[in-house]
Amino acid sequence: MTELRARSLAVDLGQRHALSRVDLTLPSGRLTVIVGPNGAGKTTLMRTLAGLLEPTAGQVTLDGQPVSRMSAGERSRCIAYLPQGGNVAWPLPVADVIALGRLPHGEKPDSLSLKGQEAVAAAIHAADLEGFENRPATELSGGERARVLLARALATQARVLLADEPVAALDPRHQLIVLDVLKEQARAGTTVAAIMHDLTLAARFADEIILLNQGIVAASGPPEAVLTEELLAANFGIQAHVSHDGGHLVVVADRPLAEPGQGG
Amino acid sequence: MRSSRLPLIFGLILLVGALSLASLVIGPAPITPFKALTALVSDQGSTSIVVRDIRLPRTLLALLIGWIFGLTGAGLQGLLRNPLADTAVFGAPQAAAFGAVLVLYSGLVGALSWALPFAAILGALLSVALVVTVAGRRATVVVLVLSGLAVGSLAGAGTSLAISLSPNPFAVTEIVFWLLGSFEDRSIIHVWLAAPFILAASVLVLSSSTGLRALALGEETARSLGVDVMRLRLLLVAGAAIGTGASVAVVGSIGFVGLVAPHLVRPFAGYDPARTLVPSGLAGAALLLAADCAVRLIPSQTEIKVGVLTAILGVPFFLWVIARRKAELAEMPV
Numbered sequence: 001m002t003e004l005r006a007r008s009l010a011v012d013l014g015q016r017h018a019l020s021r022v023d024l025t026l027p028s029g030r031l032t033v034i035v036g037p038n039g040a041g042k043t044t045l046m047r048t049l050a051g052l053l054e055p056t057a058g059q060v061t062l063d064g065q066p067v068s069r070m071s072a073g074e075r076s077r078c079i080a081y082l083p084q085g086g087n088v089a090w091p092l093p094v095a096d097v098i099a100l101g102r103l104p105h106g107e108k109p110d111s112l113s114l115k116g117q118e119a120v121a122a123a124i125h126a127a128d129l130e131g132f133e134n135r136p137a138t139e140l141s142g143g144e145r146a147r148v149l150l151a152r153a154l155a156t157q158a159r160v161l162l163a164d165e166p167v168a169a170l171d172p173r174h175q176l177i178v179l180d181v182l183k184e185q186a187r188a189g190t191t192v193a194a195i196m197h198d199l200t201l202a203a204r205f206a207d208e209i210i211l212l213n214q215g216i217v218a219a220s221g222p223p224e225a226v227l228t229e230e231l232l233a234a235n236f237g238i239q240a241h242v243s244h245d246g247g248h249l250v251v252v253a254d255r256p257l258a259e260p261g262q263g264g
Numbered sequence: 265m266r267s268s269r270l271p272l273i274f275g276l277i278l279l280v281g282a283l284s285l286a287s288l289v290i291g292p293a294p295i296t297p298f299k300a301l302t303a304l305v306s307d308q309g310s311t312s313i314v315v316r317d318i319r320l321p322r323t324l325l326a327l328l329i330g331w332i333f334g335l336t337g338a339g340l341q342g343l344l345r346n347p348l349a350d351t352a353v354f355g356a357p358q359a360a361a362f363g364a365v366l367v368l369y370s371g372l373v374g375a376l377s378w379a380l381p382f383a384a385i386l387g388a389l390l391s392v393a394l395v396v397t398v399a400g401r402r403a404t405v406v407v408l409v410l411s412g413l414a415v416g417s418l419a420g421a422g423t424s425l426a427i428s429l430s431p432n433p434f435a436v437t438e439i440v441f442w443l444l445g446s447f448e449d450r451s452i453i454h455v456w457l458a459a460p461f462i463l464a465a466s467v468l469v470l471s472s473s474t475g476l477r478a479l480a481l482g483e484e485t486a487r488s489l490g491v492d493v494m495r496l497r498l499l500l501v502a503g504a505a506i507g508t509g510a511s512v513a514v515v516g517s518i519g520f521v522g523l524v525a526p527h528l529v530r531p532f533a534g535y536d537p538a539r540t541l542v543p544s545g546l547a548g549a550a551l552l553l554a555a556d557c558a559v560r561l562i563p564s565q566t567e568i569k570v571g572v573l574t575a576i577l578g579v580p581f582f583l584w585v586i587a588r589r590k591a592e593l594a595e596m597p598v
Contacts, residue, residue, distance in 0.1 A: 097481070
């Protein structure tokens with residue numbers, strides 16, 4: 001069972017302490033959603049978990065093995081990372097962009113193995129991209145391109161999938177499609193973590209939510225334990241109304257508070 | 265999903281072969297293609313002297329230098345994820361020329377010394393390092409182009425200073441003509457001076473092809489796919505500087521081949537930066553061979569410098585690319 005774990009993680013970016021004393025475990029088979037206000041350190045945490053940023057202190061381990069000691073090739077086969085707001089520089093066909101996810105396995109878009117071809121086809125199907133294969137990636141809408149980039153990350157078939165705001169540019173239908181994909185990946189045994197801003201969607205799809213604020217884990221646990229009006233006031237600086245609707249948690253932000261943590 | 269590159273590469277090799285033969289044939293002394301080929305392999309008296317000592321070196325130089333310009337142009341466009349990138353963006357040709365002029369001007373060595381390519385390569389490397397330092401890692405295209413322009417202008421000013429301070433008017437004329445860029449009067453020694461560096465630069469650039477592919481999705485994604493982006497950058501920049509330096513050292517400034525060649529092959533090879541490398545190199549060789557044949561055919565009192573011709577044709581092309589892609593170039597980070 002795959003387990004990505006951070007122990008006493010600290011990251012300094014210049015003079016700023018971006019992360020301090022972060023302890024968390026991302027188990028396989030679960031979708032963990034990371035939420036937090038702007039500047040909370042979510043992306044820094046994601047990049048550190050992906051092994052792209054060296055922690056100042058502490059370490060990230062994958063099944064007990066420090067990620068920082070893995071070779072770049074091994075790390076890229078184990079951890080797929082989808083950065084925020086990704087772009088494609090050239091008008092490459094969608095299928096070629098998705099096939100780049102096979103690079104960690106030494107497969108190039110023009111010489112995919114049978115397994116690679118199957119992985120690419122599965123990723124295209126999962127991201128609802130059938131019929132897009134030959135279209136230039138630069139001519140797609142923002143939402144379509146976001147799904148192409150997600151499919152690229154899926155095509156790696158890594159044990160861990162880390163996605164930084166994968167639904168930020170998507171319409172509601174495709175938000176649901178993408179989150180269903182992430183959930184399915186988790187159900188299939190992958191360790192999946194995603195950063196999200198839509199708290200209602202997060203509550204609906206997450207098995208576990210990690211609330212990050214000012215570089216520390218302010219709360220973690222099942223959605224109903226983390227997305228409380230008190231914690232949202234203390235960490236997001238909002239007066240929110242949390243209710244249950246048809247078995248789903250609904251978070252409505254009513255108004256900003258003058259200072260985070262201020263009640264009423 | 266995609267067409268094979270092989271017919272394109274094969275076609276370009278045929279074109280380069282045909283233009284190389286044309287380059288051996290075209291000149292003041294009328295020589296048939298068959299006679300030119302015979303004179304290459306067996307002693308045909310004065311014909312062999314013309315073909316082997318005059319036309320073969322310029323043919324080989326046009327081929328090698330066109331190849332490395334096309335290859336590095338495609339590599340830099342892939343690295344910077346920008347279709348306007350070329351060594352000229354870094355001011356590298358001007359800096360290489362300045363390095364070479366300093367060596368020539370100092371009078372320490374002659375025009376056939378190994379010091380010349382080394383000085384030119386050093387100049388090119390320094391200019392790239394300066395542009396990257398000034399512009400920063402996440403520079404926009406505008407900042408990069410402006411930094412390159414400034415560094416290129418500084419190197420150009422240095423060259424002008426060296427020329428204006430030169431006590432010898434004949435040396436001045438020689439340097440100025442050399443700066444214009446030409447394959448005229450180059451010997452096989454020039455070929456030997458440049459070839460090892462061009463070969464090394466080719467290896468550096470070609471070894472970066474997989475990384476360039478991943479870089480199409482941005483630096484962060486490339487790193488997550490296992491690409492060592494710093495190493496990739498170093499390989500390409502070093503390859504471009506070495507290739508440019510060695511070329512400028514033997515033939516002077518010839519611009520725009522590296523910019524134009526990748527654009528010519530993309531409609532056939534596609535936009536994958538790795539797949540455009542070799543076709544761009546071959547297209548660059550074909551372009552420069554064709555340009556060198558053209559300057560010999562254009563009626564004029566003295567031969568037009570090939571660097572002048574490539575600039576006359578290349579600048580409108582550069583402007584055309586900007587006009588076509590100005591919207592996306594405006595805010596594109598590199």
